[in-house]
Amino acid sequence: MDSAAGRFRHPPPGRARCGARGLRAHPGRPGPSGRLAGSLRVTWRVVLIACLALVVALGIRWLMPTDRSATPPISMPDTQFDYTLSDYSARFRDAEDRVELTLSGPRLEHVWAERVARLQAPEFHIEPEDADWRGSSDTGRVLRDDEMLVLEGNVTLVHRAERGEIRVQTERLRYDRRARTITSDTPVAITQAESRLQSGGLRIELDKNLLELTDGVQGELDPAVAGSAGPDADAGGAGDSS
Numbered sequence: 001m002d003s004a005a006g007r008f009r010h011p012p013p014g015r016a017r018c019g020a021r022g023l024r025a026h027p028g029r030p031g032p033s034g035r036l037a038g039s040l041r042v043t044w045r046v047v048l049i050a051c052l053a054l055v056v057a058l059g060i061r062w063l064m065p066t067d068r069s070a071t072p073p074i075s076m077p078d079t080q081f082d083y084t085l086s087d088y089s090a091r092f093r094d095a096e097d098r099v100e101l102t103l104s105g106p107r108l109e110h111v112w113a114e115r116v117a118r119l120q121a122p123e124f125h126i127e128p129e130d131a132d133w134r135g136s137s138d139t140g141r142v143l144r145d146d147e148m149l150v151l152e153g154n155v156t157l158v159h160r161a162e163r164g165e166i167r168v169q170t171e172r173l174r175y176d177r178r179a180r181t182i183t184s185d186t187p188v189a190i191t192q193a194e195s196r197l198q199s200g201g202l203r204i205e206l207d208k209n210l211l212e213l214t215d216g217v218q219g220e221l222d223p224a225v226a227g228s229a230g231p232d233a234d235a236g237g238a239g240d241s242s
Helices: 018-023 032-063
Strands: 083-093 099-111 116-120 123-126 133-136 139-143 148-159 166-176 181-184 188-192 195-199 201-205 210-214 218-220 232-235
Touching: 099 139, 166 201, 188 201, 195 210
Parallel strands: 210 232
Antiparallel strands: 083 099, 099 116, 099 123, 116 139, 123 133, 133 148, 139 148, 148 166, 166 181, 166 188, 181 201, 188 195, 195 218, 201 210
């Protein structure tokens, strides 16, 4: 402003008014930092909206009725190959998840085509929490389809009783997990305390706690042991007893 003439004086062209520009504020025209913050806020809003939409879509899909009966049941796959185990230990459980058989030994060979597991020098324990029969043999076989354990060669079967340990020795023994029986069709020798018995066969019914000798039973039976607790002995078949 020209104080003498009372008029405003315009600055000459080409001269920048740096001071005025530095002091002015333009709330409607954000600078670079303002534009970046605004774009970040918009991006997070978009992401949040997209996530909410995805959650809603998944919830609606889950609530919609579907034909779940067509889904096939999941089952454990069968091992369709041969394998060998060294220093193995295995447990077999019944339908109530109780241990009904344990096996251990230096070697197990599984033959898938025969569905048979061949055992070398197995040690076994039949129903450790109930009947409690244990022993060993030279060889053995687990027949998977029949749920049967077959023991062969120097088979020893032991059961703890109140009046003394019952020891059974034979060449072949079968444990049927379904029937819950232990049987032998080869000559059997049984000892308990002073009792000595021999027979051509053996049958143990685990449900009845009954031990039955068959086919030519003979030997010596201690009267004190005959009335002891443990499996009830039944000497059946023809033969001599002294």
